[in-house]
Amino acid sequence: MAATIKDVAKMAGVAVSTVSYALNNSPKISEETRRKVVKAAEALSYRPSGAARNLKKRKSETIGLFLNDLGGPFYSQVIEGVQEVVASHDYNLIVCSTYGGENSSANRFLREKFVDGAIIMGSAIPDSLILQVAAESFPIVVLDRELKADYVHSVLIMNEQGAYDAVKHLIKLGRRKIEFLSGPLAAYDNSKRYEGYKRALKEHNLPVPAKISMQGRYLEAGGYQAVKVMLAGNRLPDAIFAANDEMAIGAIRALREGGVRVPEDIAVVGFDNISLGPFVRPTLTTIGHSKYEMGAIATQLVFNVQKDENSIMLPTQLVIRQSCGFKQQNDDQDETSILHEGRRGLG
Amino acid sequence: MAATIKDVAKMAGVAVSTVSYALNNSPKISEETRRKVVKAAEALSYRPSGAARNLKKRKSETIGLFLNDLGGPFYSQVIEGVQEVVASHDYNLIVCSTYGGENSSANRFLREKFVDGAIIMGSAIPDSLILQVAAESFPIVVLDRELKADYVHSVLIMNEQGAYDAVKHLIKLGRRKIEFLSGPLAAYDNSKRYEGYKRALKEHNLPVPAKISMQGRYLEAGGYQAVKVMLAGNRLPDAIFAANDEMAIGAIRALREGGVRVPEDIAVVGFDNISLGPFVRPTLTTIGHSKYEMGAIATQLVFNVQKDENSIMLPTQLVIRQSCGFKQQNDDQDETSILHEGRRGLG
DNA sequence: CCATATTTTTGAAACGTTTCAAAAGCAAAT
DNA sequence: ATTTGCTTTTGAAACGTTTCAAAAATATGG
The missing domain is CATH 3.40.50.2300 (Response regulator)
Known part of the structure; x- marks a missing residue:
């Protein structure tokens, strides 16, 4: 049905190989034949077969x-x-x-x-x-x-160090009871971030919760639900570190609905610095990394x-916005960020 | 270098065609040979060539x-x-x-x-x-x-009708001087949306501006800039209809920075209902359509x-949130929407 | 045990390119 | 005319599958 290189060859009155060379702009072909070939190809609306090409060229x-x-x-x-x-x-x-x-x-x-x-x-x-x-x-x-x-x-990504930085930042701001809002337990990055969270608590002599109490499957709705459940309990934390931004945003939504002020009552920090971060209220403090x-x-x-x-x-980078409770003098569009230098090279 | 179907055939001691049938689970092949073939294929870590397959199967x-x-x-x-x-x-x-x-x-x-x-x-x-x-x-x-x-x-998408609905909604809310924040002039959907905008104005006996005064290339930053320029002028509108949500969000940012209250002073409506809409403040009124x-x-x-x-x-759907100035009694997470029935069928 | 069906296996011809090596043209030099 | 050295064109052999039609093996029934 569809024209192949053979049809083009026949129409142009040349060999198949000539057509191939001509259409691939090989310098061996004279301008005259090239024109003939191109004309025939167009007339037949010839489309080369990528499959054949890939097969041959491997x-x-x-x-x-x-x-x-x-x-x-x-x-x-x-x-x-x-x-x-x-x-x-x-x-x-x-x-x-x-x-x-x-x-x-x-x-x-x-x-x-x-x-x-x-x-x-x-x-x-x-x-x-x-x-x-x-x-x-x-x-x-x-x-x-x-x-x-x-x-x-x-x-x-320096997941562990990034999480460490996030939690340390919360601690420096005076938070003492910081909960980890976890993603899927099996996820590599989640477990690294959890490690960093624990290290920060330990290094500052804060008690590390025996087990993960909130899980949000990395989803906004998951963070929302987990926090809803948390709010039903009695002892509330004064900060939440979410393993990603989606969950952090869900968490903020649940907190607001529950009448909890963010960041005054509970501070929230996320991870990933997704583009939505500056748009939610309060704007989201998070750990960034260069995705591009x-x-x-x-x-x-x-x-x-x-x-x-x-x-x-x-490397990762602490991106300070409003949700962590850091007091800034400037407008909310601005943000501060602290680069954490990474290392690059052989593993 | 890499094993081909021939190598597998040789190793399994069968014909090439047998290997092909066996690996494609053809019922003609006895279980015994199939096992032999599969074993050989695994031993050689054989990977079939998609290119060859596609070429042959066309x-x-x-x-x-x-x-x-x-x-x-x-x-x-x-x-x-x-x-x-x-x-x-x-x-x-x-x-x-x-x-x-x-x-x-x-x-x-x-x-x-x-x-x-x-x-x-x-x-x-x-x-x-x-x-x-x-x-x-x-x-x-x-x-x-x-x-x-x-x-x-x-x-x-019912671009024209959607835009019409958006602008009509603004008019119903009492807005009289509504500007169109345009995307690229060459874009098909932009021009349709512009048509709808003009039709709504005409049908309500409002003057249609002689030319498009704001262009934002469909980008957030474009909407922002266009509105910055607009604010420098003297006669401000009381509403902006943006041809997409990104520009609407940029517009809101510029208005806020300029000390203009949204929606009290200037109402804003976008188009597309992107997922960011409910997160910006004020939440964005827009025209939605089912992308999935x-x-x-x-x-x-x-x-x-x-x-x-x-x-x-x-069909499109008017999604009413805060930025249009519609007075709602309920919480800002809620939203109202008015379905505009589309038609489906032959063009 | 033979003829006939049925199941299993096989060779070989595609599929549509690229590219090597050889052939053919053609000019210039002998 | 013949040789030599280019440039241009060509045949044919891959590339790695699928699938047709035929062959071989095995089973079925008398």
Whole structure:
């Protein structure tokens, strides 16, 4: 049905190989034949088959970015960073959801070598699959996840230190009973953030709660619910450190509805510095990290394949707004931030 | 280097075709051989070549979703709708940015038949390319864009009517001097929204400004700047209708900074009902439309290819919050909404 | 035990490109 | 005319699958 390179060749009265060279702008072809070929191709509205091309060339010139859910407010900047670097290498980028388990699109694409390299964020792709497919010809970079293997690199955030900074900041502001609003217990970043929370309490001789009392699955509604439940209890904390911003925002909503003043009665600090932060009331104090840079660096790593695994640690940054109760003289649009230097280099 | 189906065949001591059948769970193959084959495949850590497969089968079982920028707050729900329907058909979804002009990834993918169908949102892909590649074997659905051709379907939003409803609402609340905060003049949806704005003014015998005085390129910062400039002038309006929510939010920020009370002095209404709306202060009155449904319907259309172009019109909905100045007795989290029924069917 | 069905396995021909190595054209130099 | 050295064009062999049609093996029934 659709025209192939053979049809173009026939119409232009030349060999198939000539068409190929001509359309790929090879210098071997004379201008005259090139014109003939292009004309024929247009007349037949010829579209080359990417599949055939990739098969023959044994590469797709495409990088895959695999995410848990394409929608999250968090990802968009990461994507931008990836996009930029991929484009600068004249490669294509496809973004794909990891949703769907065993035979999700992501799994299929990883297995079937649709892409020449992959960047993986989120936990839906099991370590085993990554280990299976990573190879010199197929480098993989994992984001915010520890995984060591040949041709697997990782870009990490200083989760522990960031959480530590957040909690320490609350302590410095005089808060003594600080609760941890947890994300999924199985999540890597959540557990790191929990570690940082505990370290800060310990180092300041504050009691560490025996167990996690609030869980919000990293969702706004989850934070809201967890805090609703908390409010029904009797002994309220004077601060909440949420493992991500969505939950922090849900927490603030629940507190407000319960007549609790934020930050006067209970201070709230989140993590991730999502773009919504400056818009909620009170504006959200949080731990930021450079998402664009994360994407860009990850992509660089994909292009600089190296056998030994290599991990890069990105710094975090305390972003002080209103919800922590820090007294500022300036307008609420302004914000202060304290950079926590990270280190970059071999893992 | 990497193992191919031939290597697996050799190792398992069977023919290439047997391996293919075995791994694709064809019922012709005996359990015994299947086991042998699977074992060999695992031993060699065989990964089938998607390119070869697609070439032979002449399809990729993949749908492409092409967006202007992957990050926008607007898109995520559309993506979810698409994702859901694509998955229900056991197809794969790739999302891809149209950024990059002539030889962007998007252009390449569209041309090289990497995908079996496409959903296109945003204006970066020229009509000409769409017309060129749309075919029975390659259906295309365009979102919020009018384009009629064989095998091209469109899913539209009632932009004109939505804008009309927004402005009418402001008029009913007593506003008389309503300015239009425009997006890019060339944008299809912007011009439709402008039409609706003008119609509402005319129908209520209000003067229609001779020309558009504020432009904000659909960006928050654009709305902010445009309003800053407006504030420097002398005759202020008593309401602003922004062609999208981002600009409306920027407008509110500028007004607040300028000491203008929203909505008391100037009311603001946006368009799109992005998720940020309920979080800004005052909460944003806007025109909503179901983004998830938009994605889902578009995807259905891709799978139900029909020759004659077919367009579907989705209803909009006035979402009343604080920024329009409507006096409500209830808490600010609540919101009222008025559905404007759309019609669905042939264009 | 033979003929006939049925199940399982196999060769070989695609699918539509790229690219190597050889052939053909063509000019200039002998 | 023939050789030499270019430039341009071409055939044919991949690339790694799927799938048709035929062959081989096995089972079924008389």
